[in-house]
Amino acid sequence: xxxxxxxxxxxxxxxxxxxxxxxxxxxxxxxxxxxxxxxxxxxxxxxxxxxxxxxxxxxxxxxxxxxxxxxxxxxxxxxxxxxxxxxxxxxxxxxxxxxxxxxxxxxxxxxxxxxxxxxxxxxxxxxxxxxxxxxxxxxxxxxxxxxxxxxxxxxxxxxxxxxxxxxxxxxxxxxxxxxxxxxxxxxxxxxxxxxxxxxxxxxxxxxxxxxxxxxxxxxx
Amino acid sequence: xxxxxxxxxxxxxxxxxxxxxxxxxxxxxxxxxxxxxxxxxxxxxxxxxxxxxxxxxxxxxxxxxxxxxxxxxxxxxxxxxxxxxxxxxxxxxxxxxxxxxxxxxxxxxxxxxxxxxxxxxxxxxxxxxxxxxxxxxxxxxxxxxxxxxxxxxxxxxxxxxxxxxxxxxxxxxxxxxxxxxxxxxxxxxxxxxxxxxxxxxxxxxxxxxxxxxxxxxxxxxxxxxxxxxxxxxxxxxxxxxxxxxxxxxxxxxxxxxxx
Amino acid sequence: xxxxxxxxxxxxxxxxxxxxxxxxxxxxxxxxxxxxxxxxxxxxxxxxxxxxxxxxxxxxxxxxxxxxxxxxxxxxxxxxxxxxxxxxxxxxxxxxxxxxxxxxxxxxxxxxxxxxxxxxxxxxxxxxxxxxxxxxxxxxxxxxxxxxxxxxxxxxxxxxxxxxxxxxxxxxxxxxxxxxxxxxxxxxxxxxxxxxxxxxxxxxxxxxxxxxxxxxxxxxxxx
Ligand SMILES: Nc1ncnc2c1ncn2[C@@H]1O[C@H](COP(=O)(O)OP(=O)(O)OP(=O)(O)O)[C@@H](O)[C@H]1O
Ligand SMILES: [Mg+2]
Numbered sequence: 001x002x003x004x005x006x007x008x009x010x011x012x013x014x015x016x017x018x019x020x021x022x023x024x025x026x027x028x029x030x031x032x033x034x035x036x037x038x039x040x041x042x043x044x045x046x047x048x049x050x051x052x053x054x055x056x057x058x059x060x061x062x063x064x065x066x067x068x069x070x071x072x073x074x075x076x077x078x079x080x081x082x083x084x085x086x087x088x089x090x091x092x093x094x095x096x097x098x099x100x101x102x103x104x105x106x107x108x109x110x111x112x113x114x115x116x117x118x119x120x121x122x123x124x125x126x127x128x129x130x131x132x133x134x135x136x137x138x139x140x141x142x143x144x145x146x147x148x149x150x151x152x153x154x155x156x157x158x159x160x161x162x163x164x165x166x167x168x169x170x171x172x173x174x175x176x177x178x179x180x181x182x183x184x185x186x187x188x189x190x191x192x193x194x195x196x197x198x199x200x201x202x203x204x205x206x207x208x209x210x211x212x213x214x215x216x217x218x219x220x
Numbered sequence: 221x222x223x224x225x226x227x228x229x230x231x232x233x234x235x236x237x238x239x240x241x242x243x244x245x246x247x248x249x250x251x252x253x254x255x256x257x258x259x260x261x262x263x264x265x266x267x268x269x270x271x272x273x274x275x276x277x278x279x280x281x282x283x284x285x286x287x288x289x290x291x292x293x294x295x296x297x298x299x300x301x302x303x304x305x306x307x308x309x310x311x312x313x314x315x316x317x318x319x320x321x322x323x324x325x326x327x328x329x330x331x332x333x334x335x336x337x338x339x340x341x342x343x344x345x346x347x348x349x350x351x352x353x354x355x356x357x358x359x360x361x362x363x364x365x366x367x368x369x370x371x372x373x374x375x376x377x378x379x380x381x382x383x384x385x386x387x388x389x390x391x392x393x394x395x396x397x398x399x400x401x402x403x404x405x406x407x408x409x410x411x412x413x414x415x416x417x418x419x420x421x422x423x424x425x426x427x428x429x430x431x432x433x434x435x436x437x438x439x440x441x442x443x444x445x446x447x448x449x450x451x452x453x454x455x456x457x458x459x460x461x462x463x464x465x466x467x468x469x470x471x472x473x474x475x476x477x478x479x
Numbered sequence: 480x481x482x483x484x485x486x487x488x489x490x491x492x493x494x495x496x497x498x499x500x501x502x503x504x505x506x507x508x509x510x511x512x513x514x515x516x517x518x519x520x521x522x523x524x525x526x527x528x529x530x531x532x533x534x535x536x537x538x539x540x541x542x543x544x545x546x547x548x549x550x551x552x553x554x555x556x557x558x559x560x561x562x563x564x565x566x567x568x569x570x571x572x573x574x575x576x577x578x579x580x581x582x583x584x585x586x587x588x589x590x591x592x593x594x595x596x597x598x599x600x601x602x603x604x605x606x607x608x609x610x611x612x613x614x615x616x617x618x619x620x621x622x623x624x625x626x627x628x629x630x631x632x633x634x635x636x637x638x639x640x641x642x643x644x645x646x647x648x649x650x651x652x653x654x655x656x657x658x659x660x661x662x663x664x665x666x667x668x669x670x671x672x673x674x675x676x677x678x679x680x681x682x683x684x685x686x687x688x689x690x691x692x693x694x695x696x697x698x699x700x701x702x
Binding site: 116 | 337369
C-alpha cells in the first residue's frame, strides 16, 4: 500500500475521534459557561467567589497543563481517567471558563429595566434569570462564544498529549513510518481549516437565525 | 372632580404609611402617607427629584423603604414574612421606558407573567393576553411583532396590557408618557383613561395636567420627599395653598398647554 | 529513594527564561508582521488584500501544534532545505501565528481611528503615507494596547505547547521532574500556578504601559 492509501483512512479515523470529543465538549462548555457566568453575576458572595476562582484557574492554566493534571495528576490521587475522558473534561473546564467571560459580560450589559420589569411581574430572581435575562444575554454572547468554539476545535489537537488518537496523534505516529511531514501536516492543517471554517459559517448562520427582529444585538 | 369617581367605593386597597427612604446622605422620602380606594385614580405630580419614582418603587418593594409600611388589600407588603413575589403579581407596574422584554413578541410579553409566574396553562394565558391587548387597542397584526418593531406608543400600550393581564389590584404608572414623542402621548393617555373609567385602580405619576383634571380623583403634590399638598385636581391645580405648588402647575401648564 | 519534586523548583523556574524568550520573540515577530499586514489589508491593493487574508486565515485556522510540526519537520528542512533548532522554529511559528492575530487587533484599532483624522491630515497637505505614519499610526498603536495585553496572555499559555519540540521551557522541565520523581500532581499544579502568576504580572505591565501612553478621552471602539 502507498502513502495516501494508508494515511487517508487513518487520518479520517483520527478526525472521527476528534469530533467525538467535540460533540460532547462544546455543548458542555457552553452549559458550564452559562452556569459560571450566571453565578458570577447572580450568585451570593461565596458562590461568586468560587465561580471566580474556578474561572481564574482554568483560564490561567495552559490547556496542556490541565490535560496533564487531569491525566497524570489525578492518577496520583487514585483517579484514573481514560484519554477520551481527560480530553473532554479538560476542554470543558478550559472552554467553559473562557466562554463564561462572554456570558458574564452579556448578562451585565442587559439594561436594568428588563430586570425591574421581571421583578415587577412577580418573578423570582431565578425566573428572571432563566426567562428574561439569559435568552437575551446568550444571544449577545454568541459572537464571543463562537470564537471560543473555534478555538476549541483547534486546541482539540492537544488531546494527543494524553494519548488520545485524534487527527494530530495519528499523523505524528504516521511520519515515523513514512517520513513525509510536509504532506502529512498539510493534510492536518486542511482538516482543521475545514472544521473551523465550517463552524464559523454554521455559527454565523445560528446567530442570524436567533437574531431578534428590529433589534441590533450583535456588537460586531 | 374626577369622573372616575362614580366607581370609587369605600374599600381601601392600598395603604402607604410613613415611608422613608434615604440614599447615602440624601433623604429622598421623608414620611409619605396616603391610601388608594378601589376604582380610584390618583395622580402624583411634583418636580424632578421630588421622590415620585422612588415612592412608586417602594410600594412594590423594587426598592426597600428604610421605614414605614405598605398594605395591599390588608396584607402588609413590608412584613418580611410576606411573599413579595406573590404580592407583586397583584401590582401592575408601567415604566417610563416601557421595559418590554426585547426577546419576546408583543403577545409573548403579555403572556410570560401568566404562564411563568401565575402558571396558567398556555391556551388560557394566550386568551387572556389577547383580551388585554385588545383592551389597549393593540390589534392582531401587531401581536407577533417584537418590541423593536413597535412605535413608542404601541410599546407602552403593550406594557400596560402586560400589567393588566395579571388582573392586578392596582396599576402603578411611572411617567408613562414622558419618553414618548408628543404625537404618541394621546393614544396612551386614552387607554389609561378608558381603564380608569372601567374601574381599574391606578396610581399615576404624570405631568399631564389634562389627564389629571379629567380622570384623577385626587392629586398628590410631592415636593422634597413629602406630600406637600393634596386634594381634588381642580383645587390643587388652580387654587393651591402653597406657592411652590402654584409655580409648579403654572410652569407645567405653560410647557404642556393644559386643557 | 526518589527525590521529592519541590527540590526541583529552581530547575523549573529556570525554564521561565526559555518561556519568555518564546513569548518575547513571538510577540515581537508577530508585531513586526501584524502591523504591516493590517496596513496592507486596509490600505493595500486588492491582490495584496487577498494574499494577506489567506495568510491570516491559514495561521488562525490551524492548530499551533500542527504548525510547529509542519515547520519543524516539513517547511524548513524539506521545502526550504534549512535546519533550524527547536527554539528558533518555535519563535518563528509563534511569531507567524501571532502576526495573524495581531493584524486583526491592529486592523480593529485602525478602523476605530475616525475618518476625519485622515481627512484633516490630508487637508493640511500631508501625503497619504505621511498621514498614516504621523497621524493614524500613533493613535491606532495606542488603541491596540489592550488587544496586545490579551495577545500576551494567549501566547504565554501557547508557549507551553512548544514542549512538543523539546524547547526546555517551563512545561518541558516540569515533565522531566514528573518523570524523575514519579509525582505528577504537585509539579503540574505548580506549573499551572506559575502561568497564572506570569499572566497577571505581564498584564499589569501592559496596563502600566497603557496608562502611560493612552490619550485621555480616546477609546477604541473595535478593540
Ligand atoms: N438608586 C439611587 N441611588 C442614589 N440616589 C437615587 C437613586 N434613585 C434615586 N435617587 C435620588 O433620589 C432622588 C429622587 O429620585 P426620584 O427618581 O424618585 O425622583 P422623581 O420625583 O421620580 O424625579 P423625576 O421627575 O426626574 O423622575 C433624586 O435626587 C435621585 O438622584
Ligand atoms: Mg421619576
